[in-house]
Amino acid sequence: xxxxxxxxxxxxxxxxxxxxxxxxxxxxxxxxxxxxxxxxxxxxxxxxxxxxxxxxxxxxxxxxxxxxxxxxxxxxxxxxxxxxxxxxxxxxxxxxxxxxxxxxxxxxxxxxxx
Amino acid sequence: xxxxxxxxxxxxxxxxxxxxxxxxxxxxxxxxxxxxxxxxxxxxxxxxxxxxxxxxxxxxxxxxxxxxxxxxxxxxxxxxxxxxxxxxxxxxxxxxxxxxxxxxxxxxxxxxxxxx
Numbered sequence: 001x002x003x004x005x006x007x008x009x010x011x012x013x014x015x016x017x018x019x020x021x022x023x024x025x026x027x028x029x030x031x032x033x034x035x036x037x038x039x040x041x042x043x044x045x046x047x048x049x050x051x052x053x054x055x056x057x058x059x060x061x062x063x064x065x066x067x068x069x070x071x072x073x074x075x076x077x078x079x080x081x082x083x084x085x086x087x088x089x090x091x092x093x094x095x096x097x098x099x100x101x102x103x104x105x106x107x108x109x110x111x112x113x114x
Numbered sequence: 115x116x117x118x119x120x121x122x123x124x125x126x127x128x129x130x131x132x133x134x135x136x137x138x139x140x141x142x143x144x145x146x147x148x149x150x151x152x153x154x155x156x157x158x159x160x161x162x163x164x165x166x167x168x169x170x171x172x173x174x175x176x177x178x179x180x181x182x183x184x185x186x187x188x189x190x191x192x193x194x195x196x197x198x199x200x201x202x203x204x205x206x207x208x209x210x211x212x213x214x215x216x217x218x219x220x221x222x223x224x225x226x227x228x229x230x
Contacts, residue, residue: 004156032217043118043205043221044157089156093217099170100145100209100217104156 003027004092006105014113019077021108023090026071030092034102035064035075038087047088048075080112116140118222120206126228127196134192135225139208146189147219148181149205150174157205163189164211196229203227 005024013019025033031052036044050057050064050073057064063076077084087109091102119138127133139146144165149157160179161171165186175181178196183189193200203226207219 006156009154034217036221041223043207043223046218046220049218091156099162100211100219101147101159101162101170102149102157102207102217102219103159106154107156 003103004090004105006088006090006108008108009106010109010111012111012113013080015082016079019075019080019084019110019112021075021077021088021090021110023073023075023105024071025073025092027092027103028071029094030103032093033064033066033073034091034093035062036089036091036104037084038089038107044089077110080110082112082114085110085112118206118208118220120204120222120225122225123223124226124228126230128230129198130195132192132194133196133227134190135204135206135227137189137191137206137222139188139206140220141187142210143208143220144186144211145209145219146183147207147209148189148191149207151203151205151224152201160191193227196227198229201227201229 034049035047038044048059048062066073087107089104089107091104121136146163148160151157163183178194181191203224205224207221209219
């Protein structure tokens with residue numbers, strides 16, 4: 001029962017261009033969606049989140065878009081930098097009144113070429 | 115360093131042995147989570163504490179696994195009679211229970227377990 005799916009295992013973009021990472025979910029009970037970045041030998045690091053009542057959230061170079069009707073979210077990184085090369089995970093969560101456990105996708109490895 | 119810490123970072127053990135991992139969360143966080151990550155997969159939820167109470171356990175957590183958070187601060191995860199399928203990265207995360215950032219979990223660096 002894969003509630004969160006990231007169908008692209010990898011993505012390669014040129015430095016300065018836009019990176020678009022996609023995520024689909026099946027559980028309509030999720031109240032929040034989060035994106036995490038993970039470097040090798042480190043734990044995931046929180047990047048950005050979005051509430052299910054919004055369709056866009058922006059933080060610097062990172063923007064997350066949510067399309068509830070399609071059960072789809074995407075992370076846009078503009079402009080992409082070599083230091084953005086990492087594995088990116090999207091996750092869904094019920095609201096803070098619940099356990100708050102995160103349900104993760106399988107991850108997408110982003111490579112940004114100089 | 116006020117982040118989440120885990121000890122040890124790496125553990126190699128023989129099948130059938132018991133292992134114990136420790137997690138120290140961010141001090142003001144009352145929620146603590148354990149996740150397991152295998153190669154090519156995202157982290158999978160194992161169990162969750164609010165203060166010292168263990169409030170949810172995943173079906174992934176077999177009887178050989180036990181977790182404690184005795185004083186609502188640090189937590190331990192013990193695996194008894196380890197099996198090769200237990201080889202994974204074990205991640206600990208902590209968060210606040212309520213508020214706008216209640217869903218933002220802060221992860222430790224993980225403990226890499228290898229069962230030979």
